[in-house]
Amino acid sequence: MRLYYLCMLLMIVGITSCDRSAVKKNQSGQSQNEVLMTKENQKYNSSCVFYGEKSGDNAAGERGVIKYVAIRDNATGKEANYVPPDSESIQSSQGYFTDVWSPDEEYLVLPLGRFKGFCLIKSSDAVGAIQKKECSDNVRVYDDTGTGLWHEFEKWTSDESFVFKAGLSGNDFELQYDIGNQRLIPLYSGKHFIEGENKNGKIKLSKD
Secondary structure, rough: HHHHHHHHHHHHHHHHHHHHHHHHHHHHHOOOHHEEEEEEOOOOEEEEEEEEEEEEEOOOOOOEEEEEEEEEOOOOOEEEOOOOOOOHHHHHHOOOOOOOOOOOOEEEEEEEEEEEEEEEEEHHHHHHHHHHHOOEEEEEEEOOOEEOOOEEEEEEEEOOEEEEEEOOOOOOOOOEEEOOOEEEEEEEOOOOOEEEEEEEEEEEEOOO
């Protein structure tokens, strides 16, 4: 009988130890990707949540390295993780940026990949669009030989326009994309033989 109780005791202790180990592993996994910051969209009661590691500096200068982002419906708590087509290039180069909502909060812009440009999503259905992996529009540029160019988000200039850099080997130049009119406007001087495209296909560069 004593042997029976001893065996039962050892089993209980073993299970408890396993449970504690599992908790530690779970806690460790969560700590690797903590919430670094949250950008709110007041108009549509939603948030862009930035997950990552609280070490080093990200591209926006905040403390921490962003690993991925998710869009949350604040009313329901429903959250959709955003997975860009070229997530590897974004993570390896710290390509996530934090100024994701347009000034009027009608649009959300997220990176597709360093050479793939940007995904534009209407904020009114941001969670649903991300779950379906759909962009309301997208924009990217490349040189006239078809070689992809490195993309980097700069800033919003109006409710429907934002500026980004494109280039290779440090030879970067700025362009502005007008979402409403689907116009790609060069902001640089000199000649750069580049072409652009959005969701509808090729788009010509036009002067403002």
